[in-house]
Amino acid sequence: MISIPQTGPWRLADATVPIGMVSVAIAEKLGLKPTQDGCYRVSLDIDAKGLVEAVWPAEAAPETQLAVVRAGNAHVWTRMADLHTHIDKSQTWHRAPNRDGTFNGAKEAAKADRTAPWSHEDANARMEFALKCALAHGTRSIRTHLDSQKGRTQPTWEAFSDLRERWADRIALQPCASLGAAKLMDEYGDEVAALTAQYNGVLGPVLYHGPEAAAQVRRAFDLAERHDLPIDFHTDENLDPTSNGLSLIAEEAIHRNWQGNIVCGHCCSLSLKPADEAERIADRVAEAGIGVVALPMTNIYLLGRDAASTPVYRGLAPIHLLRAAGVPVAFGSDNCRDAFHPYGDHDLVEVFRETARIGHADMSWGPWADAVAAVPDRLIGLQDGNSLKPGAAADLVIFRGRSFSEVFSRLGAPRMIVVKGRALSEEEATPPAFSELDGITGLAPAE
Ligand SMILES: [Zn+2]
Structure with a gap:
């Protein structure tokens, strides 16, 4: 070299x-x-x-x-920007493996791993491991979702805050409070929004498809308005063509003439809607000023999985349609070595390569490179572009x-x-040895 x-x-x-x-x-x-x-x-x-x-x-x-x-x-x-990660769950695969490889299997395993709050030492060690990987691979800013259910915000947020300070000269970090949107409906919604504001973070509701979704979207906007927060929804992470989270969010943002920063992650089901409906939604998403982050590393692992058959639909947001409509489209890592995705190393080069190949963006590699650089950088908003x-x-x-x-x-x-x-x-240029975490995270040398 x-x-x-x-x-x-x-x-x-x-x-x-x-x-x-x-x-x-x-x-x-x-x-x-x-x-x-x-x-x-x-x-x-x-x-x-x-x-x-x-x-x-x-x-x-x-x-x-x-x-x-x-x-x-x-x-x-x-150097690149990663708009959607979960560094707090990173490196938990060994103790919370997904037994059937499905989204529900992942949720069950993740729940079992968080019956009690993670210890400061455990959360800190795994998050810092993730940062070492990201630095060695060429990332310079990261938004990470942090599990923020009631009783579980600390010590993770404190550990994150210490890391953010220690790493500021190498990687700019931004926290996003992650929890099911239903959990925001009572007074805890205000509590978690206040905590998020205190840490200069982003509100991160996970929106599930169902009759309550519209009220939950309105509540998330209310909280974001009251606490002056950007919002980042987990949206339509499924292969149900009737799932309408993205549409609800876009309509609410337009209705409120929302000027704040909104990101929607996943948006998988949009790829299964009839073409004219998908186009209409993409136009509204552009009009609402919403950025979309595609996360296919995790979604091709989780979605469309059925032990008895070979998958056809793999859960990639319709990146070409969205970009053509004028929506800022980013590619992110999402989960690494946890129940939602047992692989990955916080490497945006891998993410770009795989997303572009899966999504046939490889006929215009060069223009799409902004999906791991300028676009997510602008949506995170911590660096100078x-x-x-x-x-x-x-x-x-x-x-x-x-x-x-x-x-x-x-x-x-x-x-x-x-x-x-x-x-x-x-040393910094070499991703850390997995054995660094032995004894800290309950990791056995070999699984
Ligand atoms: Zn995620």
């Missing part, structure tokens, strides 16, 4: 950057022409403080006195591969992570 100077300014020459990760204004100003793969070839000057000082078309970069690092046309991405431009932090992911095909053909997609202009240390 290439070697990056440890001090001083430098130039990264001949980088191949997906167009979805380059500021549109800069691309226009420089007259950048996309490659067949949907990328731009650029060189970047990086100052001693770790900011991008200049972006040049690779073939027209001026002579320089800077130390030059040649990327050799390798793919260079911005994951786009390459002068003045932005030089937060980069440098691959060995020079095209999407080369990058994605090797499992793991070997890469180097640059944080504010400097390469991560070898």
